[in-house]
Amino acid sequence: MGEFRMPSLGADMETGKLVEWLVKPGDRFKRGDIVATVETQKGLFEVEIFEEGIMGEPLVQAGQRVPVGTVLAVTHPEGAVAVTESTMQAPPGETAGKPSGPLETLSAPAATPPQPSLSAERVPCSPSARRLAAELGVNIEDVRGTGPHGAIQRTDVEMAAHHPAAPAETSVPSPTAPATSGTLQEGMRQAIAAAMSRSNREIPHYYLEMDIDMSRTLKWLEGENLKHPIRERILPAALLLKAVAKALQDVPELNGYWLDDHLQVKPEIHIGFAVALRGGGLITPAIHNVDRLALSELMKAVGDLIERTRAGRLRSSEMSDGTMTVTNLGDLGVRTVFGVIYPPQVALVTFGRIMERPWAEGGMLGVRRCVTATLAADHRATDGHRGSQFLDALDRHMQHPEAL
């Protein structure tokens, strides 16, 4: 018998509201299946399970808000197959107040497939039902589809209009539309405030900055992109991410967590990627195993992640297991970004805008396209020397884009 618990979707999460069970008692599930949706201060997330088995009776009903680590349902192994992965959901609940537990215990194994399919994400909804929902003021996200392939049809919308989403009735009297409600915005602000305050309070940051000549890199990229249709073209952001991953291989101490007064270096490189939400706020879902993704795969992953982040369709593992974070504010004209580390991570790499600058080299002055990379690192975990080596490696990898 196993236990499926309220996951921690970030160091700043203390409780979560179970919005919906996506499996019924008796349903079979396998590793990686999405079994429930959970609402946190940062939005609505799909929660995966990391074992195989059969779902038992739920102990927590849709609509209830419970602390991280609460057992949501018991699970049964299928047949005689022993499931030994219950460590995946080791209870962080008892230490919910303590930031160390959740991220550690929930980090996904390296075997997690890096690219989940997109089609599984979109909830099919008939055009007529969509229009009816708009007319009735029903949020389509709150409607459970009963049509073919779970499609939302008119009757489902009518049902939802007459019986507003169950969560609203059984839990906090919040409005039903989680993705757009003002309380969510406020909640997210609170969550960011808590995490960043903690970071500034606990983490002794040091900052290193380096200008990187991107001329050669961009020239190569432009040449490559000419060979591909527009949709498959690669943006410089993907190169930056990949170069960071490569540099992390050279300086692994920057990739991990500071937990219980110790640095835990992580073997997997899951880079949290800061995505600004249109309505305000910020989420840093992780791209898994960036070091192992080809540039084209990485580009696809970035696009997919941004799209799903803004649509509120992220998965629990993406929220919880970033091993370091990259912030790219290049599109806004900012030259240098001084970031705040997302605890318990120990490093944050930030990029400003790629712009033409005067560049002196070999006694000559020229105009080059440059970017300023800034490393914010936790002085408890590393020193400036290692940090410099990281930036140096980053520069080196950036100069050989064909090897990225």
Next chain:
Amino acid sequence: MSKQSATVETSYREALKEAIREAMTRDERVFLMGEDVGHYGGCYAVSKGLLAEFGPERIRDTPLSESAFVGAGIGAALGGMRPIVEVMTVNFSLLALDQIMNNAATIRHMSGGQFNVPLVIRMATGAGKQLAAQHAHSLEGWYAHIPGIRILAPATLEDARGMLWPALLDPDPVLIFENNTLYNLEGTLPENAVAVDIDKAKVMHTGNDLTIISYSASLFKCLDAAKALSREGVEAEVIDLRTLRPLDDATYLASIAKTHRALIVDEGWRSGGISAEISARIMEQAFYELDIPVERVCSAEVPIPYARHLEEAALPQVDTIIAAAKRMVSHG
């Protein structure tokens, strides 16, 4: 009007014959020609007895040359006559396709409106009689592709009786497709049955749960399916298209606005057929009404087989229509 109540027992074949007889009587420019329409009485016996009644000038047997006698019909129409040309089956009409498409359909346009072709061509279509692949196809959807002609598909006795006269009044070519399984269809008609509208589709069975769009012989399979579905609490609305060109979009779109589900049943093939055209029009004009993708029940994409069980399996049948309808209204 009191005569309206008087009815006669008749058949699809008899209704067609009565329509020809009426047209010949009303307008002396009308004449019938085709293979075996005279002495033999027509391969489906539609014109049996008309030779004796109207004489060989107006009931004309032709050589076995579709291109020649359809072309002659076009010439006669251009010359001021109102010919009814019978082609034995739609399969053989392909020999006259050049005349129909390159002459009948185009002359009005190519002459800048100076010459029109008031020609009616009747032909049998469809499978179900074990006549094998060279006599059993439903190609009316192909003809409905051609601008410049009108395509009629009478399914009911009323339409068999009433479509010919307005077709003859149409200044442009009209093709009438008679499904070969319908000739023996029996029923009653008003004694003084009159011409019918040839522009509009018709709701044959009302319901709120889904719209079944069909025509010709498949219509009756749809009506049987609707009755069976009704016993299970599914109310299907069945629409007889009647005219395949120009399609009456308004009637089926109005129904879909009510039911939000559309099933098209067509004895023609699915790929590139009239069912595809209707489906596309629904997407173009009623996308936001749809609660489920449009579905189609069509003939299997094979030359229609000879063996009875294979022929039956190849065609839309009542149970395949019911299965599709149930699938569309089910909730899981």
